[in-house]
Amino acid sequence: MIPNVLTIAGTDPSGGAGVQADLKAFSANGAYGMSVLTALVAQTTTGVSEVHEIPPEFVTSQLVTLLDDVRVDAVKIGMLANAEVIRAVIGALDRYAPPFVVLDPVMVAKSGDRLLAPEAVSALRDELLPRVDLITPNLPEAADLLGEAEIEDPAGMPGQADRLAGLGAKHVLLKGGHLRGESSVDLLYGDGISEFLSSERVDTTNDHGTGCTLSAAIAALRPQRPDWISAVREAKDYLTEALRASARLDVGRGHGPVHHFHRWW
Ligand SMILES: Nc1ncnc2c1ncn2[C@@H]1O[C@H](COP(=O)(O)OP(=O)(O)OP(=O)(O)O)[C@@H](O)[C@H]1O
Numbered sequence: 106m107i108p109n110v111l112t113i114a115g116t117d118p119s120g121g122a123g124v125q126a127d128l129k130a131f132s133a134n135g136a137y138g139m140s141v142l143t144a145l146v147a148q149t150t151t152g153v154s155e156v157h158e159i160p161p162e163f164v165t166s167q168l169v170t171l172l173d174d175v176r177v178d179a180v181k182i183g184m185l186a187n188a189e190v191i192r193a194v195i196g197a198l199d200r201y202a203p204p205f206v207v208l209d210p211v212m213v214a215k216s217g218d219r220l221l222a223p224e225a226v227s228a229l230r231d232e233l234l235p236r237v238d239l240i241t242p243n244l245p246e247a248a249d250l251l252g253e254a255e256i257e258d259p260a261g262m263p264g265q266a267d268r269l270a271g272l273g274a275k276h277v278l279l280k281g282g283h284l285r286g287e288s289s290v291d292l293l294y295g296d297g298i299s300e301f302l303s304s305e306r307v308d309t310t311n312d313h314g315t316g317c318t319l320s321a322a323i324a325a326l327r328p329q330r331p332d333w334i335s336a337v338r339e340a341k342d343y344l345t346e347a348l349r350a351s352a353r354l355d356v357g358r359g360h361g362p363v364h365h366f367h368r369w370w
């Protein structure tokens with residue numbers, strides 16, 4: 106059976122990040138994709154020009170309307186914009202208890218624009234994080250959640266992942282994409298697992314939406330795989346191939362998107 110996978114996130118008209126990237130990654134990884142919008146974002150490969158936040162009551166309305174009808178096998182949560190939207194999402198998670206929940210704690214776009222109000226970080230950390238199965242922070246997000254300095258060496262990753270797990274997420278995928286070096290190293294941690302996942306660093310500036318793509322591919326694959334480690338490994342391989350395939354795209358003048366190729370077509 107094809108899994109039904111939901112993204113709760115903001116938009117990107119250029120199709121590289123947010124809901125648009127998530128839906129492409131769901132399809133490419135064998136899932137049926139659905140979306141609930143938290144914010145309309147005027148953005149492209151060069152940055153964000155405006156954010157229109159969806160009223161929290163309407164986020165709830167979208168979630169209840171959908172979840173009263175459709176069985177959801179996994180959820181990916183991306184941009185949440187503010188604390189009221191975070192609480193609307195928590196309300197739906199508590200009511201419908203989807204089997205797998207992946208949280209990409211989106212805070213700042215690659216362009217440096219904020220996608221989560223600074224005062225909402227504590228709601229995300231204290232109220233939402235304990236309810237998710239996997240959190241996928243990059244290094245700046247991990248530092249922000251822990252109130253620590255950003256680490257600059259992979260040797261510091263297990264300690265930070267352990268402290269993030271201490272905040273309540275069952276698993277942590279700490280992404281080292283912001284570190285320089287020959288390879289791009291992430292750490293999957295929690296529930297008895299501590300495994301570095303390394304992939305060849307692709308020499309490209311088409312890295313808009315890499316975090317969205319990875320977390321969405323994990324959510325799509327998890328219901329189809331026996332455990333987190335297999336889903337995460339395969340999603341990372343998919344992302345590396347999508348980064349390579351981005352060489353075939355000509356989209357925008359800034360950080361271009363990755364290309365969501367379909368493996369089975
Ligand atoms: N040039 C690259 N080559 C290979 N893998 C990469 C490259 N850049 C990032 N990655 C991988 O992409 C994933 C996302 O990492 P990153 O830390 O850049 O996320 P992010 O900052 O949340 O992304 P974004 O904000 O653009 O969505 C990680 O698995 C990371 O290792």
Ligand SMILES: Cc1ncc(CO)c(N)n1
Binds near residue numbers: 117213214314
């Ligand atoms: C809507 C949205 N979510 C996440 C990101 C992170 O890159 C982005 N740029 N836009």
